[in-house]
Amino acid sequence: MKTIQELEEIRKKTLDTINIRKDRSGTRIVVGMATCGIAAGARPVLLTIMDEVQKHGLSDVAVAQTGCIGMCRLEPIVEVYKPGEEKVTYVLVNPSKAIRIVNEHIMKGKVVEGYTIGAESK
Amino acid sequence: MKDLSLHILDLSQNSITAGADLVEISIKEDTVADRLTISIIDNGKGMDKDFLERVMDPFVTTRTSRKVGLGIPLMMAACKRCEGDLVIESEKNVGTRLKAEFKHSHIDRAPIGNTAETMLSLIMAGSDADKVVDFVYRHIIDEREFCMDTREIRVVLGDDVSLGEPEVLMWIKDYICEGLKNIRGGV
Numbered sequence: 001m002k003t004i005q006e007l008e009e010i011r012k013k014t015l016d017t018i019n020i021r022k023d024r025s026g027t028r029i030v031v032g033m034a035t036c037g038i039a040a041g042a043r044p045v046l047l048t049i050m051d052e053v054q055k056h057g058l059s060d061v062a063v064a065q066t067g068c069i070g071m072c073r074l075e076p077i078v079e080v081y082k083p084g085e086e087k088v089t090y091v092l093v094n095p096s097k098a099i100r101i102v103n104e105h106i107m108k109g110k111v112v113e114g115y116t117i118g119a120e121s122k
Numbered sequence: 123m124k125d126l127s128l129h130i131l132d133l134s135q136n137s138i139t140a141g142a143d144l145v146e147i148s149i150k151e152d153t154v155a156d157r158l159t160i161s162i163i164d165n166g167k168g169m170d171k172d173f174l175e176r177v178m179d180p181f182v183t184t185r186t187s188r189k190v191g192l193g194i195p196l197m198m199a200a201c202k203r204c205e206g207d208l209v210i211e212s213e214k215n216v217g218t219r220l221k222a223e224f225k226h227s228h229i230d231r232a233p234i235g236n237t238a239e240t241m242l243s244l245i246m247a248g249s250d251a252d253k254v255v256d257f258v259y260r261h262i263i264d265e266r267e268f269c270m271d272t273r274e275i276r277v278v279l280g281d282d283v284s285l286g287e288p289e290v291l292m293w294i295k296d297y298i299c300e301g302l303k304n305i306r307g308g309v
Contacts, residue, residue: 002297007278010289015282033243035193038132039123043243050246054288065247067135 026060027106028081029053034068040075041094048095049078052102061106074120080105089117125235126160129197133162133220134244136193138255139184140166142217145244148260149234151226158206158224158231165217174212197222204228237261238298242291245272249286261302268301270294 031037031046046065053061069077074091078101081087088111090101097115104110113119123129130147137145142164150159169177176182178198183191198208206223224231241259248255259270272285272294279290 002293002300004278007275007290007293010287010293011279011283014287014289033131033135033247035132035191035196038128039196043128043131043239046243046246047239050242050288050291054292063246065243067139 026062026083027058028062028064029102029106030064030066030079030081032067032069032075032077032079033065036068036072037075037077040072042076044095045076045078045093045098048098049102052099053106056102056107058102058106071117074117077117082109090115091117091120123196123200123232125233126200127235127237127240129193129200129222130160130162130237131240131243132193133197134164134240134257135247137162137164137166137218138244138247140164140168140218142166142255143253144256144258145248146258146260147241148258148262149237151261151263153226153264156226158226158234160222160224162220163217164219168214168216168218169212170214174210177210178208200224200232204231237302238295241270241298242295245285245291245294248272249284254285259298261305263305266305266307268298268305270298270301 029049031042031049033042033046046063050063053063071077071091076093078090078093078098079087080090080101088105090097090112093101093115101112101115104112123132134145134147144165146163148161152159177194180192180195194208194210201208201222201224205225205228208220208222210218210220212218237259241257244257248257256272256276258272261268275294276285279285283290
């Protein structure tokens with residue numbers, strides 16, 4: 001059973017990492033979550049990304065949601081904002097692609113070119 | 123939309139956009155009367171009468187990026203094909219109440235889907251901005267009931283720890299899954 005005590009432990013444990021996440025200098029991963037994104041499968045993508053961020057303890061990474069980006073046929077769309085770098089837009093993302101994006105781009109700094117909007121429009 | 127939990131996610135985003143700080147979602151499964159009722163009640167800015175009359179129209183939306191909004195029409199179509207209906211009541215500066223009804227056993231009725239993932243996505247969206255949105259999720263199956271209220275969770279977490287923290291979200295997810303399992307009779 002999930003108990004309130006567990007929640008209290010989580011509270012104590014997370015207090016240390018929170019200050020890092022609060023200053024928005026870190027990486028931001030943004031998932032499009034409008035009607036088009038949701039219908040195309042954005043929810044499992046969002047949750048996979050959050051799962052990976054937690055699993056790898058990426059405390060300076062913020063996961064956020066946005067509305068329709070305007071390219072509904074390319075949903076689910078994930079945008080990655082790294083400080084000092086140009087925004088990278090990934091299209092037609094699914095959970096397994098999302099894992100690769102976190103592992104390679106977010107953690108190792110290597111853009112997964114094949115999944116970007118640039119590769120799609122070629 | 124593949125299942126009803128995705129419709130709930132989509133339409134609850136409207137509540138967040140409307141500036142609500144409390145969104146109450148309830149799913150009621152009455153297997154005796156063979157009805158499934160989903161309601162989403164918010165305290166957002168509401169709609170005036172004129173907009174409310176047009177809101178079922180796919181060519182009506184508040185967004186400026188495009189002229190179509192499919193969230194409500196899609197849910198409406200899902201209800202209508204299952205001997206149900208979608209009703210929206212709203213009052214300016216008070217809030218909006220949406221009620222979607224289905225025949226529970228209808229062959230075309232989509233599965234409820236993963237409501238835990240829907241709640242998680244909503245809580246993430248609601249704790250992303252500077253303003254926190256609270257959610258109540260109530261799921262009733264005949265006589266059994268499960269309820270999750272983020273206001274209660276926030277009391278334990280205090281002001282420093284956000285609902286959007288990954289570890290907190292994971293706890294909430296498990297909490298919902300367990301709760302639903304209990305009211306479904308452990309299946």
